[in-house]
Amino acid sequence: MPDQNEKWVTELLRLAEGDDGKKTEKQVRILEAAVEIFSEKGFAAASTSEIAQKAGVAEGTIFRHYKTKKDLLLSIAGPIATKLAAPFIMREFAAKVLDIRHERVEDLFRMIAKDRLAFARKHYKLLRILIHEIPFHPELMAQVQTLFKEIVFQRMEKIILHFQEQGQIIEAPPWRVLRTAVSLFVGMVVTRLLILPDDPIDEDEEIERTIDLLMHGLSPKPRV
Structure with missing residues (x-):
């Protein structure tokens, strides 16, 4: 088309x-x-x-x-990799999402998840190329690693520490908290758009269940 x-x-x-x-x-x-x-x-x-x-x-x-x-290939995949991290670079997004203006950490995770899922849907074909090719091209892998370490993690570290001080997140190295959150959200996006694109899934509910899993894990114990 x-x-x-x-x-x-x-x-x-x-x-x-x-x-x-x-x-x-x-x-x-x-x-x-x-x-x-x-x-x-x-x-x-x-x-x-x-x-x-x-x-x-x-x-x-x-x-x-x-x-x-x-x-x-790099002229296509490179800009997409950068755009994935762009919200953590742009001041207007940082002011809205990352400047610790959320009372609950769930609200922060929800906003980021919705924003990046919308981006993934809009750029589905381009993201598919990026996801497929990262493991086979060191240049792309290095670019994604740099974006994550030097931009995303640095911006999110102080946010995670803030919510840890409030007792909303367990005491753990911020990189581990972020790795867990990224793994769950990326898994949600990949499953939704690449693996099961035709499944009749309520995306708002899927986001809520993913956040619930992130915050409470798989334990069947009653929440305190």
């Missing part, structure tokens, strides 16, 4: 850091075709000749803009 592809490319161009929006028509078609093929077949199985054919350009045109197939 060309109109849907165009939305992916428009979003991708907007996500790319430093992008001035001055892409040629051929570049847009190349990105459009690459998103489609990388998402469906994966990086390893995709070929630049196939991408060129789908984009309606000569294969050499791709290499005039991107030196290698991997450069083309």
Whole structure:
């Protein structure tokens, strides 16, 4: 569907850091075709000749803009990885979500979960590429690790310590608390969008159950 592809490319161009929006028509078609093929077949199985054919350009045109197939992949996946951490970078989001303005830690987790689930749905095709390719490309893995360690964790550490002081979170290293929360929320998103996309799931309820599991674990003991 060309109109849907165009939305992916428009979003991708907007996500790319430093992008001035001055892409040629051929570049847009190349990105459009690459998103489609990388998402469906994966990086390893995709070929630049196939991408060129789908984009309606000569294969050499791709290499005039991107030196290698991997450069083309990184031009797609890199901006998405950055955008995933963007709320923890942007001051307006930090002021709304991360500046300890929530009385209950559940409210903070709920807001973040809803925001990132909405982002994942909006950029589903692009995220699928990122998720599939991170384990096989050290450059992508390093970028995600840097974003997590230097931005997400640093912003969240003081929030976790604040709620620990209030007795709302158990005494544990903040990185462990964050790792647990990230694991649950990423698992929820991946299951919802990739594994069981057609299941009739109430997403608000799923978020609430995930937060409940995060806060209380699997213990059947009565809550105090």
